[in-house]
Amino acid sequence: MIAPLNTTITHLECSKCGKSHAHEELLNLCDCGGPLLARYDLNAAALTLTPEALRGRVATMWRYAEVLPSRDPVSLGEGMTPLIAAPRLGEKLGIEGLFVKDEGLNPTGSFKARGMSAAVSRAKELGAKALAAPTAGNAGGALAAYAAQAGIPCVIVMPADTPAANVMECEAFGADVRKLKGLISDCGKYVGEHKEKEGWFEVSTLKEPYRIEGKKTMAYELWEQMGGKLPDVIIYPTGGGVGLIGMCKAFEEMEAMGWIGRERPRMVVVQASGCAPIVDAFERGAESAEFWKNAATVASGLRVPKALGDFLILAGVRATGGTALAASDREMLAAGKELASLEGIFAAPEGAATVVAARKLAASGWINREERVVLFNTGCGYKYAEAWQRALGDW
Numbered sequence: 001m002i003a004p005l006n007t008t009i010t011h012l013e014c015s016k017c018g019k020s021h022a023h024e025e026l027l028n029l030c031d032c033g034g035p036l037l038a039r040y041d042l043n044a045a046a047l048t049l050t051p052e053a054l055r056g057r058v059a060t061m062w063r064y065a066e067v068l069p070s071r072d073p074v075s076l077g078e079g080m081t082p083l084i085a086a087p088r089l090g091e092k093l094g095i096e097g098l099f100v101k102d103e104g105l106n107p108t109g110s111f112k113a114r115g116m117s118a119a120v121s122r123a124k125e126l127g128a129k130a131l132a133a134p135t136a137g138n139a140g141g142a143l144a145a146y147a148a149q150a151g152i153p154c155v156i157v158m159p160a161d162t163p164a165a166n167v168m169e170c171e172a173f174g175a176d177v178r179k180l181k182g183l184i185s186d187c188g189k190y191v192g193e194h195k196e197k198e199g200w201f202e203v204s205t206l207k208e209p210y211r212i213e214g215k216k217t218m219a220y221e222l223w224e225q226m227g228g229k230l231p232d233v234i235i236y237p238t239g240g241g242v243g244l245i246g247m248c249k250a251f252e253e254m255e256a257m258g259w260i261g262r263e264r265p266r267m268v269v270v271q272a273s274g275c276a277p278i279v280d281a282f283e284r285g286a287e288s289a290e291f292w293k294n295a296a297t298v299a300s301g302l303r304v305p306k307a308l309g310d311f312l313i314l315a316g317v318r319a320t321g322g323t324a325l326a327a328s329d330r331e332m333l334a335a336g337k338e339l340a341s342l343e344g345i346f347a348a349p350e351g352a353a354t355v356v357a358a359r360k361l362a363a364s365g366w367i368n369r370e371e372r373v374v375l376f377n378t379g380c381g382y383k384y385a386e387a388w389q390r391a392l393g394d395w
Helices: 042-048 061-067 087-093 112-125 137-151 164-172 183-200 211-225 242-256 277-284 312-321 331-341 347-365 381-392
Strands: 009-014 038-040 083-085 097-102 131-134 154-160 176-180 233-237 266-272 323-327 372-377
Touching: 009 042, 038 042, 038 211, 061 112, 061 211, 061 266, 083 233, 087 347, 097 211, 112 137, 112 211, 131 137, 131 183, 131 233, 131 347, 154 164, 154 183, 154 277, 164 176, 164 381, 176 183, 211 242, 233 242, 233 347, 242 266, 242 312, 242 372, 266 312, 266 347, 277 312, 277 323, 312 381, 323 331, 323 347, 331 347, 331 381, 347 372, 347 381
Parallel strands: 097 372, 131 154, 154 176, 233 266, 233 372, 266 323
Antiparallel strands: 009 038, 083 097
């Protein structure tokens, strides 16, 4: 049982133009095309969302009910994933305080469970009759699972070369799976063209307000798991970037509630060399990214040629004094084997990419030996059988 469910949500706010919108209706984007962000009465939230109160709450992300949008959540036990010390890997990298936040232990094997729990919960409350989203893999499995739990039909549109495990799980959950030749951007176009005539409510990345709310709970958990403090550096594999955007949003909320001061972890974006639009924009000093042509990587979650929230990702990285860098497929798969053999964590290629970034940043001196660094493994390695089979055959 999840209690108490005293959300303090007040309205939605456009991340681009600042316009306010009511939160009691199904909405996708602002009139200006900007993603909508949920806002809360944080003074009221701070009265009951306290460290003392948290000690007796359910060990899922819904323990932070005051700053989540739903009063009646659709939950499969998502959140409160372990923060695992990685001393042997840290010794090799030259980082004494190295940790892995293992999101692969969420329901459906990835961090996408958080966002879809929040999005499906709110869509159900507001009367959605069917849900749809494009996906490169893990988001589809999460949507299919939570839609099944909610009793709502859903349509999953995938690139034809999506990993088999992701396709199978969506079909097992009863989703209407449609595979297209192309990238996630092509799948997104398909959803946009068909949603009105087929009666779907779209829950694509940042095209509805609530997936970010589930993702932001990763930051709240870090604060709890680190004894009321935040790490010095967070390294995050970035495709659509909602997790990074969400954590930056959570830091603002935590400061407003008096949990932290103005300090922030330095946020690091890591992308695949074959699809690195955010890295390119960061290096150019641009406020938004260009569409990445011919995107290709074994890390399907990083194969996002143009993120809707690119301007929010870049703003978050710069505001925290962070950086952005890329890893090749070969680098990330080698690092994934290293992480597994040293620490017993079998990561998705996306998660393994954070090891590559940590190594490069420690070697350059950007990360100091004594700093506390958290790597996010966003998915379970078992769901990438094809990629790992090819990689392990090379050794």
